[in-house]
Amino acid sequence: MTQTGTAVDAPPSAEGGAVPKRPATEDRRQKWRSRRYRWDAKLSPYAFISPFFLFFAAFGLFPLLYTAWASLHRVELTAPTDMEWAGLHNYTRLFEDHFFWNSLWVTFTLAVLSTVPQLLMAMGLAHLLNYKMRAASFFRVAMLAPYATSVAAATLVFAMLYGRDYGLINWFFGLFGVDEIDWKSGDWTSKIAISTIVIWRWTGYNTLIYLAAMQAVPHDLYESAALDGASRWKQFRYVTIPSLRPTILFTVVVSTIGSVQLFGEPLLFEEGAGASGGPDHQFQTLGLYLYEQGWRNLHLGRAAAIAWVMFLILVVIGIVFGLISRRLRKS
Amino acid sequence: MATLTETAPETAAPARRRRRRAPKAGEAGGQQRAGKLTYAVLLLFTAISLFPLIWTAIAASRTNERLAETPPPLWFGGNLFANMETAWSDANMGLALFNTTLVAGAIAAGTVLFGTLAGFAFAKLRFRFKNLLMLLVIGTMMVPPQLSVVPLYMAIAKLEWIDQLQSVILPFIVSAFGVFFMRQYLIQALPTELIEAARVDGASSVRVIWHVVFPAARPAMAVLGMLTFVMAWNEFFWPIIALTQENPTVQVALTSLGRGYIPDQSVIMAGALLGTLPLLLLLLLFGKQIVGGIMHGAVKG
Numbered sequence A: 001m002t003q004t005g006t007a008v009d010a011p012p013s014a015e016g017g018a019v020p021k022r023p024a025t026e027d028r029r030q031k032w033r034s035r036r037y038r039w040d041a042k043l044s045p046y047a048f049i050s051p052f053f054l055f056f057a058a059f060g061l062f063p064l065l066y067t068a069w070a071s072l073h074r075v076e077l078t079a080p081t082d083m084e085w086a087g088l089h090n091y092t093r094l095f096e097d098h099f100f101w102n103s104l105w106v107t108f109t110l111a112v113l114s115t116v117p118q119l120l121m122a123m124g125l126a127h128l129l130n131y132k133m134r135a136a137s138f139f140r141v142a143m144l145a146p147y148a149t150s151v152a153a154a155t156l157v158f159a160m161l162y163g164r165d166y167g168l169i170n171w172f173f174g175l176f177g178v179d180e181i182d183w184k185s186g187d188w189t190s191k192i193a194i195s196t197i198v199i200w201r202w203t204g205y206n207t208l209i210y211l212a213a214m215q216a217v218p219h220d221l222y223e224s225a226a227l228d229g230a231s232r233w234k235q236f237r238y239v240t241i242p243s244l245r246p247t248i249l250f251t252v253v254v255s256t257i258g259s260v261q262l263f264g265e266p267l268l269f270e271e272g273a274g275a276s277g278g279p280d281h282q283f284q285t286l287g288l289y290l291y292e293q294g295w296r297n298l299h300l301g302r303a304a305a306i307a308w309v310m311f312l313i314l315v316v317i318g319i320v321f322g323l324i325s326r327r328l329r330k331s
Numbered sequence B: 001m002a003t004l005t006e007t008a009p010e011t012a013a014p015a016r017r018r019r020r021r022a023p024k025a026g027e028a029g030g031q032q033r034a035g036k037l038t039y040a041v042l043l044l045f046t047a048i049s050l051f052p053l054i055w056t057a058i059a060a061s062r063t064n065e066r067l068a069e070t071p072p073p074l075w076f077g078g079n080l081f082a083n084m085e086t087a088w089s090d091a092n093m094g095l096a097l098f099n100t101t102l103v104a105g106a107i108a109a110g111t112v113l114f115g116t117l118a119g120f121a122f123a124k125l126r127f128r129f130k131n132l133l134m135l136l137v138i139g140t141m142m143v144p145p146q147l148s149v150v151p152l153y154m155a156i157a158k159l160e161w162i163d164q165l166q167s168v169i170l171p172f173i174v175s176a177f178g179v180f181f182m183r184q185y186l187i188q189a190l191p192t193e194l195i196e197a198a199r200v201d202g203a204s205s206v207r208v209i210w211h212v213v214f215p216a217a218r219p220a221m222a223v224l225g226m227l228t229f230v231m232a233w234n235e236f237f238w239p240i241i242a243l244t245q246e247n248p249t250v251q252v253a254l255t256s257l258g259r260g261y262i263p264d265q266s267v268i269m270a271g272a273l274l275g276t277l278p279l280l281l282l283l284l285l286f287g288k289q290i291v292g293g294i295m296h297g298a299v300k301g
Helices: A003-018 A024-070 A089-096 A098-129 A136-144 A151-161 A168-175 A188-215 A219-227 A232-260 A264-268 A286-296 A300-330 B002-007 B014-025 B036-060 B080-090 B093-124 B130-140 B145-158 B166-172 B176-189 B192-200 B205-234 B237-242 B250-257 B265-300
Strands: A073-076 A079-085
Touching (some): A024 A073, A024 B176, A073 A089, A079 B145, A098 A136, A098 A286, A098 B036, A136 B265, A151 A188, A151 B250, A188 B265, A219 A232, A264 A286, A286 B145, B080 B093, B093 B130, B093 B166, B093 B176, B145 B237, B176 B205, B176 B265, B192 B205, B205 B265, B237 B250, B250 B265
Antiparallel strands (some): A073 A079
């Protein structure tokens, strides 16, 4: 059936046919070998891909579907195996909860605040790194240092830097006469502070992705643009950006998905706040809200409902970006 | 601007124009050279990238009292090892580092092995539903693990795996990205004739994998291994649910440091530093390969 299979199987069987006078056992062995051979060629692709799909089914697909099932039940953390049918109760409770809508808003604002500046800066930095320069790999590796830092370590450091009374950032602003800013309980200030952690960790990574895409842009495009009298800025605007469109879309999708899942930063930004995301829930993201409902308030069923809402949001995001990329491809 | 004036005269002789453009266009690739401003901006951003890490070390080397004074310390003090010792004993850091190495190592090994096998099949073999299955793999990259935590937690609770390392290894032991990454690499790096030749010589699939695929894939396997190790080391959401402070990974242990009655900031920073140093070391040793891996994966992605 498979073409590789038949092509590869040909020599042994042809050989068998060319020399007909052989002892019967030899012949049988030959046949057996060629049959084993064919089976091997036919089945091995499935053997090679099966570990991935088995693990994915067990730890990805099944839990995702089971989450939907669990979201229709009353399940408590104290007895996670006892499930009591509840219909859509978890969902209606969710939509009545002010903190759910709050976390939705927080997730959205944090996504915008962290993704937009991060990708713009990454684009600019990639453009600079694309020049011929000394120490190019030093810059690239140094920009990856935040990527190698964990959410936990990074957030703990930034939580200190953003301290109201003794934090280094307020001290620095104080040198210019700015009053102490309350980074941990302010509304927008805390959101900005948390976004900077995300931006700090991921800008270098995205820079490298843009740089890779820029290096793949054919160079004659720039040369002909230069011949047409395009300035450096115009070359960037009319050659680089259009060539990078698929990559830009890719990074936007990945960063958006990442920011829908924000969890560690808001959890650890203020020690002692627990999972509430600040004194007034200013930075309680959907991920944190899920954790609070499931593992602090012990309502696993409601946590499952939140997970499914998150999933639907991601699906909508996926469809929107899919439509955008289709439109881009057409134009 | 300069480009504009230099290339504007359409009537200029081609030879002359070329010579004038030459110094700007640079050598073979024709890439432009970086100016002083470029270096300045890049140095500034490098400083911003590194500053929080350097400051972690500074804070870790001070006392908690000193950190509650203004101005904040900007240079190292002499308390680093005392703080590290406190973090080590308070947060179970020794066990945490051991556990994390084990977990990240197992996840990296699994992702590389299974990713190479599946990537090879998708890159070079023909089989039914191949394109459909590959689409499924790519689709699964979009599903974040947060969505499955509730049933996973229920499952490990039932299996009595809470606090057991397998509960944080198994869900991450394969990755769609790993399959995709290896597939993209092997399509180019492994000539199909090589496999066919081995098959003609009578090699079984296992032999082909061992003697042809693995050697060809080795550079990409190394890069994928490092990328996965970094990600697994830093994984936070699932371990904090599945593990407790009795048997933590580094990320779980770090959260316990901040939870004292009077949190000792210098000890917290010492713990953060301990948890980050192994990866910074990895970056220092293999930075170029890791950068290359990210960039390689990006273009193909």
